[in-house]
Amino acid sequence: TVLAQLDEIHKSLVRKVEYERNNLGLLLKTSNAEVKVCCSVSSDILCNTCGFNGWLASLPLLNLKSLNLDTALLQCLSKWIQIDSSQIRQSIANSEALLTYAIDYSLELSSRSPSEFTQHKIVWWIHHNWDTVENVDAKFASSLLEIWYNYHKSLWTYCSGSPKALFPLTHDETSDLAHLTKMDAINTIIRGDLCVMDYQKNSLMLRMSSRSLWEGVSYAGNLVGGLYSAADSLFKQIIFAHKKHFKPEEYSQLEHILFQQSEHHLEDKCLHTACALLSSSSHAVLASFSGSNKLIGSLLLELYSSYSRDSLLHLGAAWVYIGMLRFQLLLSSYNPDPAFLSAFMHSQILEKISLLDLKGKVRHECEELTGSNLAGDCHDQKLMQELKTEEKNLRSKVVFRPRQSKHKSLIAACCEFEGRLSDCKDLVSHLNCNGAGQLEVNRICNWQITSRNFIKRLTEEYGEYVDLIQPAQVAVYEMKLGLTIALSGSLEREYLKKVKEDDIEKVLV
Structure with missing residues (x-):
């Protein structure tokens, strides 16, 4: 009957409840290390x-x-x-x-x-x-x-x-x-x-x-510190990648300031010295951003000044500036196409290998005719080995390219987006000064949509240039992440003012 079936269902549920209750009771008696077993699946x-x-x-x-x-x-x-x-x-x-x-x-x-x-x-x-x-x-x-x-x-x-x-x-x-x-x-x-x-x-x-x-x-508590550490490492990677554009003594001094500090904090004097050293770089684009009032100066303040640590707003600004710096440095290296330069250098190496090989064959024929050994064979063998090693390295950089006009179109698209970078920087400044009002949030949303569409366009229209577009997309993603973190920091600051607190940790406890 229906009553009998309902009674059976009720009894099975009671047994299940008792089973789970007993298990929970046993878990509560175990050590803390074993408590997480209750969350196992x-x-x-x-x-x-x-x-x-x-x-x-x-x-x-x-x-x-x-x-x-x-x-x-x-x-x-x-x-x-x-x-x-x-x-x-x-x-x-x-x-x-x-x-x-x-x-x-x-x-x-x-x-x-x-x-x-x-x-x-x-x-x-x-x-x-x-x-x-x-x-x-x-x-x-x-x-x-x-x-x-x-x-x-x-x-x-x-x-x-x-x-x-x-x-x-x-x-x-x-x-x-x-x-x-x-x-x-x-x-x-x-x-x-x-x-x-x-x-x-x-x-x-x-x-x-x-x-x-x-x-x-x-x-x-580790996420903010982790993102600060990652931003610090990414900025230093950019500087390290341009090491050849500094005089040895200047890079050594810069390395001492940036790479060997015990804490992520630099005094104002060190920050100004770092800006001056970076502005002395022979890389024109890097040097142009290195003044104390320019992009790299702002980035150094966000990463290493005493007031920036553990602040979402300053962390976001740092990520935005890293993305902007990376994007503009990449764009300066994309014209002419690095792949064409690699292909040209590869063809030059192949020609040298061919000439050296021909020279060796002529020498051996002369030796057979004269019955003597000519000097220079060991030197040529060493040179041939060096050329083959260099050829192998360059071969990995030679990639297929469509017509030249496609590369020009890619550069034009990147230059067009470069013109929007100032908007992103202005948004960070507005968040810092004015807070996150309706207007600022709408502008940030619009910039996020624009940047997302740019990333999508690069993937869909310039897939053959993946070696160029992917680093550029990473730079745009860094700006997107930074802008979001900065907005979160601004909203956090506004909320703390509302509840009359100065530390978010006190609110979260």
């Missing part, structure tokens, strides 16, 4: 529809953790440029456990594409085959750049949305401002209707949200 639960739907609902949390792991990994790997190249291998070795965990976790649990972790695996392979890898520094730097590119791309794919809760925007959600993904996901899970029939699904979602909160404690 068996992969078997994903084999049924309810469990799979629960996993889909929890994906924002899983994707966010995957991105957090990449943040920590990039912070470690980006420091390699600050040490001697012979220590790069040790630097990767120190990050190997995190690298392996990030790969395994992201591939098994997140919804990010497996292709995004190809470069992670290449870095792992480089570490384990270090002695046999040619141009290991260049290969590692290339992989690191692509990891940054995929990180930024994923950040705006999985952690974006408009701040509708804060401002009534007049345009759609494509404003692409990063929002609190973890809070949104957990609120959706907790506030959802809990049905007995969906016990497995709800149990999975609650366990995943609990585990996310549990493990998220380890990132508390």
Whole structure:
């Protein structure tokens, strides 16, 4: 009968409740290290529809953790440029456990594409085959750049949305401002209707949200410091890449100021000295940005002044300035096309190899005719080996290019976007001076849409120039991230004024 069936269902539910209560009681008696077991999830639960739907609902949390792991990994790997190249291998070795965990976790649990972790695996392979890898520094730097590119791309794919809760925007959600993904996901899970029939699904979602909160404690307070450290490393990489444009004694002094400070803080005198040294560079574009009142001067203040530490607003400004500096330095090196220069140099090397080979054949024929050994054979063999090594290095830089007009079109598109960089810098200044009003938020949203469309245009129209567009896209992503962080910092400052506090940590306790 119906009553008998209901009674049976009731008894089974009571047994289930008692079972879970007993398990919870046992867990409360265990050590703190074992408490997180209550948040563990068996992969078997994903084999049924309810469990799979629960996993889909929890994906924002899983994707966010995957991105957090990449943040920590990039912070470690980006420091390699600050040490001697012979220590790069040790630097990767120190990050190997995190690298392996990030790969395994992201591939098994997140919804990010497996292709995004190809470069992670290449870095792992480089570490384990270090002695046999040619141009290991260049290969590692290339992989690191692509990891940054995929990180930024994923950040705006999985952690974006408009701040509708804060401002009534007049345009759609494509404003692409990063929002609190973890809070949104957990609120959706907790506030959802809990049905007995969906016990497995709800149990999975609650366990995943609990585990996310549990493990998220380890990132508390580290994200801002991690992004500061990454910005510091990226700026130093830019300076290191232009080392040849400085006199040895000037670069040594600059290195002492920027690379060897014990803390991320420089006195005003050191900041002015650094600006003066950078302005002495033979690289015209780098020198033009290096005055104390210019782009690099502003960047140094945001990164190393005493008032900038632990400030989201100054951190965001630093990322914006790094992106602007990188973009304009890249653009200055794109005309003429570096690939054409590499192709020309490669053809010159091939011609030298051919002439040297012909010279050797003529010498051997002369030796056969005269019956004597001519001098210079050992020298030519050494020269031939050097030329072949150089040819192999240049060959890797020779890439297919379509018609020349396509390159001109790419440069024109980049120059057009370069004209919008001043708008981004003005937005940061307005946030610092005026705060985040409706007008500023609308302008930031519009700039985010413009930059997103530019990134999309480069991918769709200039795919053959991936070696040029990808670094430029990374620079634009850096500006996008910086502008978002700066907006968050401005909103935080306004909120602290409203609640009459001076430290956000006091509010969050």
